[in-house]
Amino acid sequence: PQVLNLSYQDLGDPYQLENFIRILRRLIRVECLQLVDNALRDLSSVRLPRCKILNLHQNNLTSICQLPKVPEIQHLCLSENSISSLGELSLLRSTPLRSLTLKRNPCQFLEDYRSRVFSCLPKLQVLDGIPKLLEDSVPASSPAASRFCTIL
Numbered sequence: 243p244q245v246l247n248l249s250y251q252d253l254g255d256p257y258q259l260e261n262f263i264r265i266l267r268r269l270i271r272v273e274c275l276q277l278v279d280n281a282l283r284d285l286s287s288v289r290l291p292r293c294k295i296l297n298l299h300q301n302n303l304t305s306i307c308q309l310p311k312v313p314e315i316q317h318l319c320l321s322e323n324s325i326s327s328l329g330e331l332s333l334l335r336s337t338p339l340r341s342l343t344l345k346r347n348p349c350q351f352l353e354d355y356r357s358r359v360f361s362c363l364p365k366l367q368v369l370d371g372i373p374k375l376l377e378d379s380v381p382a383s384s385p386a387a388s389r390f391c392t393i394l
Contacts, residue, residue, distance in 0.1 A: 244271045244292070249278035263288065266310070277301065285310040298323065299343075306330035312337065319343040321370075328352060331362040341368040 246269065253259045262280075266288045269275065274295040282301040288310035290296070295317045296310075303309070303323040307330050312318070315337045326348035334342075342363065344350055350370075352358065359369055360378045367374055 245274040246272050247276040249276045249280065249297075251280050253280050253282070266290075269293075284308045306333055309333075315339050317341040320347065322346040325349050328355075328358050328362060331359060334363060339363060339366060342366055343370050345370040 248262075248265075251258070251262060253262055263285070266285065270289070270291055272290060273292050275290065275293055276297045278297055279300040282298065282303065284303075285298075286308050290310050290312050292314055293310075293312050294314055296312055296315060297319040298309075299319050300322040303320065303325060305325060305327065309318075309320075313336070315334070316339060318334075318339060318341070321343045322345075324347065325344065328349050342359065344359070349355065356369055356375075356378045360366055360374060369378075
């Protein structure tokens with residue numbers, strides 16, 4: 243597979259960032275892309291048609307809308323960003339996404355976080371490194387939810 247690691251680029255300067263985005267737009271064959279700790283804010287103009295694994299750990303993303311277009315994505319890491327809303331998760335619903343990492347984002351502290359993510363993304367199997375649990379399918383407001391105790 244086409245694997246590329248472009249992590250830890252010092253993209254503080256707007257000129258550097260502009261050229262970096264230009265490079266990303268050419269990566270139409272990449273299947274596994276590492277973009278860790280790049281201070282990235284918006285990749286919505288980038289399309290990665292074959293990308294199955296994307297690691298955006300430790301960037302400055304505040305919304306799912308800022309992700310690149312990744313129609314084939316299976317594993318997506320967004321840990322340590324600034325994503326506070328789960329509302330845009332539906333944008334990933336048509337993808338084959340199986341594993342999503344959102345830990346250390348403000349959205350992780352929302353009420354019913356896990357069940358909300360799994361209800362938005364029915365094909366998802368793993369969230370934050372933890373496989374889908376029975377109670378992740380139960381809305382917290384239902385009486386059945388109180389019968390479960392999760393120890394992590």
